[in-house]
Amino acid sequence: MDLDAIDISIISTLQTDARIPNIALAEKVGLSPSACSRRLDALEKANIISSYHARISARALGHPITVIVFITLEGQSTSILEEFEDAIKTCPNILICYLMSGTSDYLVRVAAKDLADYERIHKEWLSAMPHVTRIQSSFALREVINRTSVDIRLSLMEKPRAYQPKNK
DSSP states (O other), rough: OOOHHHOOOOOHHHHTTTTTTTTHHHHHHTOOOHHHHHHHHHHTTTTOOOOOOOOTHHHHHOOOOOEEEEEEEEEHHHHHHHHHHHTTTOOTTTTEEESSSOOOOOEEEEEESSHHHHHHHHIIITTTTTTEEEEEEOOOOOOOOSSOOHHHOOOOOOOOOOOOOOOO
16 A cells, blocks of 8 residues: 555554544544545555554553563474464563564563562563573663654655764
């Protein structure tokens, strides 16, 4: 699906406020409500908009510790990867899991209540996962940025400017 300026405006607006009523969205992007609804349906059917969700704060819900974990498996056969991935999906403290290239097989982000809670997660969940041979944990000190997506206007319409250091 080729995106035009109106599609990009719809997507950009929804990334900021996914709960915006269709009438307000239509007004903001310069369409009638019915035309806006048709565009939105097309974006969803093309899987450009894949879901709508509330972003929940793990910190506010009592899990202020974020741990970035690198996991290495004993091999990379399809069955080993599938067994590990099926197991990791069952751990309620795992926020995200990526299959990686490089020295580790997976990168996992874990939410924990405190160090003792992470120790429990490490012992009862991560170490118990099938085929795990190495776990390396790093504790996030502070969240600097946490985007849910790229700025569609910059990625599709303009060439982003490179970082320019401030003159001191």
